[in-house]
Structures are given as C-alpha cells and as structure tokens.
Amino acid sequence: MNSARRIVAIVGALVAVLLQAAIAPAMEIGPALPNFILAFVLACAVTRPEGGLALPFALGLAFDLMGNGPVGGMAFVCTALSFACMRLSVVLDNDTLFMPIVLIVAGSLLGNLVYGILVLACGAGIGIGEALVGCALPCAAYDAVLALVMFPVLLRLMRLGDAQMRVH
Numbered sequence: 001m002n003s004a005r006r007i008v009a010i011v012g013a014l015v016a017v018l019l020q021a022a023i024a025p026a027m028e029i030g031p032a033l034p035n036f037i038l039a040f041v042l043a044c045a046v047t048r049p050e051g052g053l054a055l056p057f058a059l060g061l062a063f064d065l066m067g068n069g070p071v072g073g074m075a076f077v078c079t080a081l082s083f084a085c086m087r088l089s090v091v092l093d094n095d096t097l098f099m100p101i102v103l104i105v106a107g108s109l110l111g112n113l114v115y116g117i118l119v120l121a122c123g124a125g126i127g128i129g130e131a132l133v134g135c136a137l138p139c140a141a142y143d144a145v146l147a148l149v150m151f152p153v154l155l156r157l158m159r160l161g162d163a164q165m166r167v168h
Contacts, residue, residue, distance in 0.1 A: 020037050
C-alpha cells in the first residue's frame with residue numbers, strides 16, 4: 001500500500017472518531033444510533049483490501065472507550081469484520097458495485113448482531129429480542145447507509161492519491 005492511501009485511511013479514521021464523539025449522539029433515530037467507526041471500517045476494508053488490521057482494531061478500541069459497552073467488544077468486531085471483508089473483497093472482486101455493496105450491508109448486519117450478543121453476554125439489562133431486533137437491526141441499517149455513502153468517497157480519494165503518486 002502506498003503512502004497516499006495510508007494517509008487517506010488515517011485522516012478518514014480521525015474524522016470517523018470525531019464524528020462518532022461529536023455528532024453521533026445527536027443523530028439518533030428511534031433506537032438506532034449511528035456508528036461512524038464501524039461504517040468507516042467496512043468502507044475502508046472494501047476499498048483497500050490490502051490494508052492491515054491495526055487501524056480497525058484501534059478504531060474499535062476507541063469506540064469501546066467512548067461508549068458504555070464492553071471494552072474490546074467493538075475492537076474484536078471491527079478487526080474480524082475488516083479481515084473478512086478484505087479477504088472476501090479480493091476473492092469475489094468482479095469490478096462491479098454489487099459485491100462491495102453486499103459486503104458492506106452484510107458486514108454491517110453481522111457486526112451489529114455480534115456486538116449485540118457481546119453486550120448481552122457481558123450482562124446488559126435488556127432482553128435478547130429487544131437487543132437484537134429492536135436495536136441491532138435498526139443500527140445495522142443506519143451503519144450500512146453511512147458506509148455506502150463513505151465507500152465512493154473513499155474510493156475516489158484513494159484513486160486520487162494513486163494518481164498523484166504516479167505524476168511525481
């Protein structure tokens with residue numbers, strides 16, 4: 001991975017953390033609260049499948065330290081989803097938009113369900129139906145929309161970074 005792509009990923013990660021800390025609490029729609037960090041991790045994993053796992057782990061840990069959930073839960077989810085999406089993106093890449101969209105939507109759903117299960121396993125005081133159906137599914141839809149908006153922006157910025165590297 002070249003340095004321009006790495007810079008785009010790091011700046012995007014910082015923006016995602018700032019949006020999660022400052023704006024996400026004000027964007028609640030019913031039971032759904034946006035997770036800019038998970039959305040960025042999914043969009044980044046599909047956009048740059050050669051990336052590493054340190055950034056998703058650090059972003060997940062930052063989310064855990066900002067929230068009320070178990071520390072390490074979102075770090076695990078972000079790292080595992082990033083690894084899976086990167087590998088599946090390489091294997092299933094057919095130069096269409098269909099596969100990135102499927103990976104982002106499925107990753108958002110799976111990530112929110114796994115995180116919901118982890119929160120329940122750590123002793124949350126809510127029922128399993130309320131946690132998984134009432135919270136995880138609406139949050140997954142919210143995160144999928146955010147990631148689908150971030151995906152073309154990241155794709156364009158990464159390509160601009162590649163073009164600038166070739167010109168110089």
